[in-house]
Amino acid sequence: MRLSTQSRYGVRAVFDIAYHGGGEGVQIKDIARRQEISPRYLEQIFQKLRDAGIVTSKRGPRGGYSLAKSPEEIRLVDIIRVTEGGLEPVFCVHPEKSGKDCDRVAKCVTRLIWKEAGEKLEDFFDSVTIQDLCEKSELLGVQKERGRSLMYYI
Amino acid sequence: MRLSTQSRYGVRAVFDIAYHGGGEGVQIKDIARRQEISPRYLEQIFQKLRDAGIVTSKRGPRGGYSLAKSPEEIRLVDIIRVTEGGLEPVFCVHPEKSGKDCDRVAKCVTRLIWKEAGEKLEDFFDSVTIQDLCEKSELLGVQKERGRSLMYYI
């Protein structure tokens, strides 16, 4: 029962923008450096986040990614649903979505259990926002690194 | 975030013994037939279940597997912990267990979230027993197939 790196990286990346960005666009290379994630790999993840309307992008010099909504409005479930492709622990929970369905459904007593488990998880990830992470991070004393790229122009 | 087949099969196998066994030992081939699982693969899973003290085994003719405890005492979490090797969604949640630890721990705000998620899941699977599955199955009208192998001796 483990979470893919895309989900873990995705959450951290969105958090990073919220925490270090200060409203400005944040570049992949900076997120990659701070979060210690391969920039090439992050690109792929941001593609999904962008398509899902979680972040917006801007090209060119001083471009980068920004949050499409405020940190209080972004819930972990939104991110994970995209990067993980759903939270249900077994495909048979939603046969209509996965395409294939199991012919044991009628007599399958475990299917409902898996479904419920997925919902518990979903509820939990729905209860946590990016803002919550930012607050926790401040409590941890993680320093904000705002406007780093501006330094060069002073 | 998906459950391995070992966990799904494991739960169904233990349930099968409880539901169709009626106290008697149940053989892998019968479980495999009823649950539509490869018997060879089931062997491996039963190895783990046996080592964990969830089932007991008996070799030779009329041998098979039996529950080590009553169905009310076997919780899904017991089975899944064994077949899945823990319920935490990321290795870094328990660095002491997985061996490797992450050097970002001090400033990692997501780690605690993953930990909590794993606990939610654990709590849920702790609240469901094999007995619960048996009751659900009766409600579904699944026929019990007790003492099938005895038929040949009548």
Added chain:
DNA sequence: ACATTATCTACTAAATTAGTCAAGAAAAAT
């Protein structure tokens, strides 16, 4: 003795995951 059933160890094929690479297109700065 013999058939039956679990036990143990090793092996393998397929799928998934995690990540790399290269070429291109848009936008801003100069």
Added chain:
DNA sequence: ATTTTTCTTGACTAATTTAGTAGATAATGT
């Protein structure tokens, strides 16, 4: 206009994990 920066797209690959097979062995009941 040109250059630079940065995102965009799609293909590719290596490593790992998963799911399953296979063969030989040990115990047990008849």
